[in-house]
Amino acid sequence: MVNENLVKAVVKEPYKYGFVTDIETEKIAKGLNEDIIRLISQKKEEPKFLLDFRLKAFKKWQKMKEPDWAGLGYKKIDYQDIIYYSAPKQKEKISSLDEVDPKLLETFDKLGIPLTEQKKLTNVAVDAVFDSVSIATTFREELAEHGVIFCSISEAVKNHADLIEKYLGTVVPASDNYFAALNSAVFSDGSFVYIPKGVTCPMDLSSYFRINSGDSGQFERTLIIAEESSSVSYLEGCTAPMFDTNTLHAAVVELIALDDASIKYSTVQNWYAGDEEGIGGIFNFVTKRGKCLGKRSKISWSQVETGSAITWKYPSCLLLGEESVGEFYSVALTNNLQQADTGTKMIHIGPKTKSTIVSKGISAGNSINSYRGLVKMGTKATGSRNYSQCDSMLIGDQASANTFPYIKSQQPNSEIEHEASTCRISEDQLFYLQSRGIEFEEAVSMMVSGFCRDVFNQLPMEFAAEADKLLALKLEGSVG
Amino acid sequence: MEIIEKIKTNKSIDNLTEIQKICLDKLQSSPLPNPRSEQWRLSNKSKFTNFLNYSVNEKDPKFDTPFPQTSQSTIRLIIGDNCQINLIEENYSIKQLSEDKLVKYIKEQISCFDQNENWSDLLNLSLNCTKNTLGLKINGSEIPPIEIFSHASSNSLNAKTLIIFLEKNCDIDLLQVNLGKENSSLSQSTFFCLEENSSLNHGVVSYGENKSNLLNSLNVIQQNNSEYNLGSLHFKFNYARFEIRIKQSEGNAKTNIKGMQITKKDEQISTFTKIEFNGPNGFLDQINKSLADDKSHAIFEGSIIVPKIAQKTDASQLSRNLLLSNLAQIDTKPQLEIIADDVKCKHGATISQLNEEELFYMRTRGITLTEASKLQLSSYFQEIISFIPVPKDRWDLLDKLLNEN
Numbered sequence: 001m002v003n004e005n006l007v008k009a010v011v012k013e014p015y016k017y018g019f020v021t022d023i024e025t026e027k028i029a030k031g032l033n034e035d036i037i038r039l040i041s042q043k044k045e046e047p048k049f050l051l052d053f054r055l056k057a058f059k060k061w062q063k064m065k066e067p068d069w070a071g072l073g074y075k076k077i078d079y080q081d082i083i084y085y086s087a088p089k090q091k092e093k094i095s096s097l098d099e100v101d102p103k104l105l106e107t108f109d110k111l112g113i114p115l116t117e118q119k120k121l122t123n124v125a126v127d128a129v130f131d132s133v134s135i136a137t138t139f140r141e142e143l144a145e146h147g148v149i150f151c152s153i154s155e156a157v158k159n160h161a162d163l164i165e166k167y168l169g170t171v172v173p174a175s176d177n178y179f180a181a182l183n184s185a186v187f188s189d190g191s192f193v194y195i196p197k198g199v200t201c202p203m204d205l206s207s208y209f210r211i212n213s214g215d216s217g218q219f220e221r222t223l224i225i226a227e228e229s230s231s232v233s234y235l236e237g238c239t240a241p242m243f244d245t246n247t248l249h250a251a252v253v254e255l256i257a258l259d260d261a262s263i264k265y266s267t268v269q270n271w272y273a274g275d276e277e278g279i280g281g282i283f284n285f286v287t288k289r290g291k292c293l294g295k296r297s298k299i300s301w302s303q304v305e306t307g308s309a310i311t312w313k314y315p316s317c318l319l320l321g322e323e324s325v326g327e328f329y330s331v332a333l334t335n336n337l338q339q340a341d342t343g344t345k346m347i348h349i350g351p352k353t354k355s356t357i358v359s360k361g362i363s364a365g366n367s368i369n370s371y372r373g374l375v376k377m378g379t380k381a382t383g384s385r386n387y388s389q390c391d392s393m394l395i396g397d398q399a400s401a402n403t404f405p406y407i408k409s410q411q412p413n414s415e416i417e418h419e420a421s422t423c424r425i426s427e428d429q430l431f432y433l434q435s436r437g438i439e440f441e442e443a444v445s446m447m448v449s450g451f452c453r454d455v456f457n458q459l460p461m462e463f464a465a466e467a468d469k470l471l472a473l474k475l476e477g478s479v480g
Numbered sequence: 481m482e483i484i485e486k487i488k489t490n491k492s493i494d495n496l497t498e499i500q501k502i503c504l505d506k507l508q509s510s511p512l513p514n515p516r517s518e519q520w521r522l523s524n525k526s527k528f529t530n531f532l533n534y535s536v537n538e539k540d541p542k543f544d545t546p547f548p549q550t551s552q553s554t555i556r557l558i559i560g561d562n563c564q565i566n567l568i569e570e571n572y573s574i575k576q577l578s579e580d581k582l583v584k585y586i587k588e589q590i591s592c593f594d595q596n597e598n599w600s601d602l603l604n605l606s607l608n609c610t611k612n613t614l615g616l617k618i619n620g621s622e623i624p625p626i627e628i629f630s631h632a633s634s635n636s637l638n639a640k641t642l643i644i645f646l647e648k649n650c651d652i653d654l655l656q657v658n659l660g661k662e663n664s665s666l667s668q669s670t671f672f673c674l675e676e677n678s679s680l681n682h683g684v685v686s687y688g689e690n691k692s693n694l695l696n697s698l699n700v701i702q703q704n705n706s707e708y709n710l711g712s713l714h715f716k717f718n719y720a721r722f723e724i725r726i727k728q729s730e731g732n733a734k735t736n737i738k739g740m741q742i743t744k745k746d747e748q749i750s751t752f753t754k755i756e757f758n759g760p761n762g763f764l765d766q767i768n769k770s771l772a773d774d775k776s777h778a779i780f781e782g783s784i785i786v787p788k789i790a791q792k793t794d795a796s797q798l799s800r801n802l803l804l805s806n807l808a809q810i811d812t813k814p815q816l817e818i819i820a821d822d823v824k825c826k827h828g829a830t831i832s833q834l835n836e837e838e839l840f841y842m843r844t845r846g847i848t849l850t851e852a853s854k855l856q857l858s859s860y861f862q863e864i865i866s867f868i869p870v871p872k873d874r875w876d877l878l879d880k881l882l883n884e885n
């Protein structure tokens with residue numbers, strides 16, 4: 001048996017992103033009503049169509065009920081006790097990064113996010129979102145040369161209102177679900193990407209979300225449009241400080257891929273997960289959806305979910321275009337009292353569409369980790385195919401791993417395959433590795449890494465290394 | 481829905497038994513299952529309403545079986561047909577359960593019922609009178625195969641209940657046949673208790689006629705070292721629901737399930753299974769097949785629950801589905817809920833049509849498309865049918881199915 005004392009002796013690495021940046025912020029009053037929404041819209045100097053969009057969403061949200069079908073146990077969220085807009089105070093308009101508050105730059109430096117132009121070698125353009133607003137976007141000029149628009153969504157509303165009006169809410173309508181409606185009403189910032197026809201984005205784009213205040217929620221909205229024959233790889237990272245209170249994060253991500261376009265969206269989610277007693281942590285309710293509108297278009301989601309007290313997230317693909325492709329690669333790790341209910345939806349509408357789902361869940365401590373997915377073949381999806389694989393690994397006898405795949409087919413000329421398995425860290429393998437002089441923790445880490453290999457292979461280089469380290473870190477002290 | 485009105489008012493039913501009263505009380509607050517719950521969400525509302533639209537018939541419908549006559553080597557019982565049995569042979573005994581024991585057992589079961597999940601049983605027990613309940617206690621070895629029939633008569637709803645205790649070290653083959661007449665509804669609830677070291681090879685063949693409906697619920701409790709093998713086949717029902725709930729009360733038991741449902745025209749047949757492991761070293765091997773043609777709808781929902789206590793559980797569940805028409809649909813949802821870490825659990829699901837490569841291969845060897853399809857279907861059916869404990873010489877289910885498909 002695994003030596004429990006040895007396990008207990010393993011040093012528990014604290015959540016290293018849990019620091020708070022002491023910076024003067026501008027916050028509006030707590031609570032949610034029409035006036036607050038008008039105030040947010042006014043602060044962001046938005047056009048009327050957006051205010052109408054928000055107010056309509058708010059009306060719908062008021063009539064909706066918080067979903068409980070996932071069976072997640074968390075204390076009731078008081079939506080009137082949240083600050084819906086919080087922004088670091090800074091000069092009205094920033095013309096270069098030199099004008100960004102050094103404290104903010106320092107924060108992102110600490111997080112390892114290259115915001116300063118000197119770090120060009122990394123060749124990743126970053127949009128950094130701090131609480132409710134985007135504070136900086138790098139490499140904009142270089143991207144503009146290729147016609148790529150990469151900016152905060154607030155700027156896009158001002159400078160590219162036509163695109164926003166045309167596409168916002170077309171993939172995730174305001175009435176889609178409770179949290180999407182809430183986001184549509186109060187979203188404060190997020191990233192906007194537009195890749196013109198025939199352009200392969202010259203560098204990876206990235207947004208980094210940081211929640212700094214303990215009492216404000218983060219409601220960002222991301223919109224990515226890939227025109228015909230274009231392609232882009234987008235990376236998203238998230239961290240938050242440690243607070244005893246729970247903070248709400250309700251984001252919406254919309255992707256649109258036209259003919260022959262390809263979007264790869266990768267996430268490493270490492271919000272603060274709460275302590276060992278389950279106190280504090282982020283409630284992460286996210287709606288992510290991509291629409292493969294064009295023929296031969298492709299949307300690929302890859303995610304590593306290690307943080308948040310509660311995760312409720314189902315990145316989906318609507319496969320409308322003929323021969324379009326949807327992919328979902330996910331590693332979800334839960335420890336202590338974390339609860340993750342995550343999975344994907346692959347809706348095959350067009351003919352000859354294909355989708356692949358690879359999901360790896362690792363549950364340790366007293367956590368609950370569920371895969372919940374839907375694969376649907378519509379009546380017109382002739383010659384379509386789906387393959388799903390969901391594997392769970394249990395570490396310790398207190399953790400729970402669930403698999404809930406929904407499969408629906410209305411098209412005989414299509415094929416769906418689903419397989420799922422559950423296992424644990426094999427003692428034989430552990431013994432083998434240890435007998436060859438590999439430390440216990442390292443052996444566990446190697447095995448977990450091997451278990452997740454299929455997904456890590458799909459992550460961009462920068463993330464793959466980080467994800468590996470993150471998993472090892474998260475699992476320390478949990479094997480027993 | 482006359483029945484639901486009766487349940488609500490609880491007046492029109494005379495001479496209620498104790499069990500009926502308990503169930504009616506439970507149902508009165510919410511007489512219908514929650515249509516938004518996972519178990520009932522996909523159920524066709526108009527077909528379900530149709531099921532409940534017939535009035536309850538407690539009289540014995542004339543039993544006119546389309547199936548082979550009984551032979552000397554089998555024991556045939558027909559629920560509701562004044563069936564009394566008290567067989568005491570050298571190696572075995574089959575006795576009628578005393579009413580006290582029967583009532584006590586059902587009360588125990590009801591106390592664990594979930595209003596929504598066990599709605600079919602609650603309805604069955606609230607409608608059923610003593611006459612349509614068969615309770616048996618079986619003991620011994622070398623028991624001849626038993627055939628038990630339930631049937632519904634036209635234009636009425638019949639409720640039948642079967643309760644069987646398999647005593648220690650008992651080994652038996654049991655075939656249960658549910659027959660639906662034209663325009664009829666049959667509610668069948670079955671309770672099995674398998675004591676230590678007992679083994680039951682159970683076959684369920686449910687065969688309907690035009691516009692017949694079926695609610696078939698099966699509850700099995702398995703004690704230590706017991707083995708339960710189920711082979712089931714449901715076809716030709718306008719609306720049918722087969723609910724299987726198996727609990728390995730102390731683990732250390734073996735369960736094998738092979739089930740099939742065939743839907744045509746605008747039929748809807750669904751299978752729901754819930755397998756709970758309440759102890760270590762449990763074993764499950766389950767395969768469920770569906771075949772949906774025309775405008776029909778086949779549903780499978782299976783859940784495997786492995787709590788912390790059920791270490792070393794080995795469970796697998798496979799849902800294989802054939803979709804043969806553009807207008808038919810198949811929903812399948814295999815589920816795993818696991819807390820124990822030292823387990824081997826897996827599930828799989830596939831939906832496709834007949835394998836084109838295999839068809840092509842056979843056609844290149846001079847076999848016609850129809851024949852080739854039949855051959856493929858035959859192998860698809862055979863895996864399940866061979867698992868149903870029926871004497872092949874009298875019951876040729878495979879031929880019957882192939883002729884109908």
